[in-house]
Amino acid sequence: MASTSPRSVIFLVLAVAIVVSDAQLQLSETFYDATCPQAASIVQQKVNAFVDADRGLAAALMRLHFHDCFVRGCDGSILLNSTETMLSEKEALLNNGSLRGFDQIDEIKMELECACPGVVSCADILALVARDATAKVGGTSWPVFLGRIDGGASFADEVNSSLPERTDNFTQLVARFARVGLDARDMVILSGGHSIGQVHCGAFFERLYNFQGLNITDPAMDPEFAAMLKVQCPQTKPFGFMALDATNGTFDSAYYLDLLTNKGLLESDVALLSDPLGVEYAIRAVQDPMAFLNEFGWAMIKMGAIPALEPYGWRRHCAFVEPRF
Numbered sequence: 001m002a003s004t005s006p007r008s009v010i011f012l013v014l015a016v017a018i019v020v021s022d023a024q025l026q027l028s029e030t031f032y033d034a035t036c037p038q039a040a041s042i043v044q045q046k047v048n049a050f051v052d053a054d055r056g057l058a059a060a061l062m063r064l065h066f067h068d069c070f071v072r073g074c075d076g077s078i079l080l081n082s083t084e085t086m087l088s089e090k091e092a093l094l095n096n097g098s099l100r101g102f103d104q105i106d107e108i109k110m111e112l113e114c115a116c117p118g119v120v121s122c123a124d125i126l127a128l129v130a131r132d133a134t135a136k137v138g139g140t141s142w143p144v145f146l147g148r149i150d151g152g153a154s155f156a157d158e159v160n161s162s163l164p165e166r167t168d169n170f171t172q173l174v175a176r177f178a179r180v181g182l183d184a185r186d187m188v189i190l191s192g193g194h195s196i197g198q199v200h201c202g203a204f205f206e207r208l209y210n211f212q213g214l215n216i217t218d219p220a221m222d223p224e225f226a227a228m229l230k231v232q233c234p235q236t237k238p239f240g241f242m243a244l245d246a247t248n249g250t251f252d253s254a255y256y257l258d259l260l261t262n263k264g265l266l267e268s269d270v271a272l273l274s275d276p277l278g279v280e281y282a283i284r285a286v287q288d289p290m291a292f293l294n295e296f297g298w299a300m301i302k303m304g305a306i307p308a309l310e311p312y313g314w315r316r317h318c319a320f321v322e323p324r325f
């Protein structure tokens, strides 16, 4: 899968030097070489096995890194369970019943704790898992820079204000990404994450049944596509699922072709083409899929360097904070 050309590898390495100095995180590809040399191969082997058993999990596993990094930085806070006094990020309305893959992350963590106790952070696991899940279903691989420190807190009420919303327009999306140091180009390319995975029908009901409160279908949607959606997603079944793009099991540039042919699903997907930059990148992704796949890796490295708001320390179990001694 990792058939990156030499040119794109050089491109990636240059990009990383910039990212790392910006974030002052000193992430490094060799971070665990001395303390847990087998860490990356353990993660990859587990991810491959999980995705072989359930291909749809690739999307869920990759998305966890995104939802982790946008809230309090890449600190593994998405993995923390609620406590008696505090509702955690994973139970926020936006995430609960939508995010998947927690059990798989726990299993990977357990294996890493057996191999090298007390070494690998939960945030780093999410970064490795996102890369391996993407590469496993058709994406190109990318170097993962490691050394993130886990956080010790997770608050459900920080989720809404940190993550983009499905109804955001281009301006709002750009603003959300800018808050974590990502630019419009990163936003357009990372949206390509919707090349895999699925969405609840209810997430696009307004476009299908009540566009702008008018009891009509969004006229910008391809009519045949809309008719198909209405069969798959009758108004009575908001919790049914629809594939996010035409090839939801394979990471490719079909998502952008869908957008260009009026078959985008979420308002935030469709919004990409409301700006010339989005149009430019969508066309380019369709014409040169390999360029898109490489740029996606580049953008994931940049996203993965969003610094933790409050680094706390290593966690034995990704769902709990260790008491400090």
Ligand code: HEM
Binding pocket: 056, 059, 060, 062, 063, 066, 097, 098, 099, 100, 164, 165, 166, 167, 168, 173, 187, 190, 191, 192, 193, 194, 196, 197, 198, 199, 200, 201, 203, 244, 266, 268
């Ligand atoms: C640009 C702003 C974004 C918005 C508004 C957005 C919103 C959403 C929504 C509403 C869903 C469906 C949730 C559900 O119905 O349960 C979804 C799914 C998904 N998103 Fe995004 N997303 C965005 C960006 C991203 C990015 C940057 C990535 C990764 C790089 C990503 C990866 C995914 C994946 C893989 C799924 C499918 C998950 C699965 O099948 O379990 N999204 N997103």
Ligand SMILES: *[C@@H]1O[C@H](CO)[C@@H](O)[C@H](O)[C@H]1NC(C)=O
Binding pocket: 081, 090, 319
């Ligand atoms: C953490 O919470 C999840 C549900 O959100 C649950 O399935 C899991 O068992 C919990 N983890 C532990 C170790 O209690």
Ligand SMILES: *[C@@H]1O[C@H](CO)[C@@H](O)[C@H](O)[C@H]1NC(C)=O
Binding pocket: 087, 091, 092, 096, 097
């Ligand atoms: C999250 O979902 C679980 C399982 O559906 C449910 O038991 C729990 O009450 C939900 N949490 C919140 C805060 O709604």
Ligand SMILES: *[C@@H]1O[C@H](CO)[C@@H](O)[C@H](O)[C@H]1NC(C)=O
Binding pocket: 093, 156, 157, 160, 165
């Ligand atoms: C988060 O946003 C959703 C709608 O997107 C809303 O229903 C919910 O009340 C919000 N939660 C908080 C804590 O603001």
Ligand SMILES: *[C@@H]1O[C@H](CO)[C@@H](O)[C@H](O)[C@H]1NC(C)=O
Binding pocket: 169, 170, 171, 172, 274
């Ligand atoms: C997006 O929405 C905001 C707030 O409603 C508005 O000010 C802005 O002009 C909109 N941008 C686009 C590109 O439609």
Ligand SMILES: *[C@@H]1O[C@H](CO)[C@@H](O)[C@H](O)[C@H]1NC(C)=O
Binding pocket: 215
């Ligand atoms: C909305 O449109 C549907 C069919 O197009 C119609 O059956 C329904 O009565 C309309 N509802 C309202 C509130 O106008």
Ligand SMILES: CC(=O)N[C@H]1CO[C@H](CO)[C@@H](O)[C@@H]1O
Binding pocket: 054, 055, 056, 197, 198, 199, 241, 242, 243, 248, 249
């Ligand atoms: C809604 C939908 O079609 N989801 C599918 C997306 O792709 C995965 C992997 O091929 C399937 O398991 C899902 O059913």
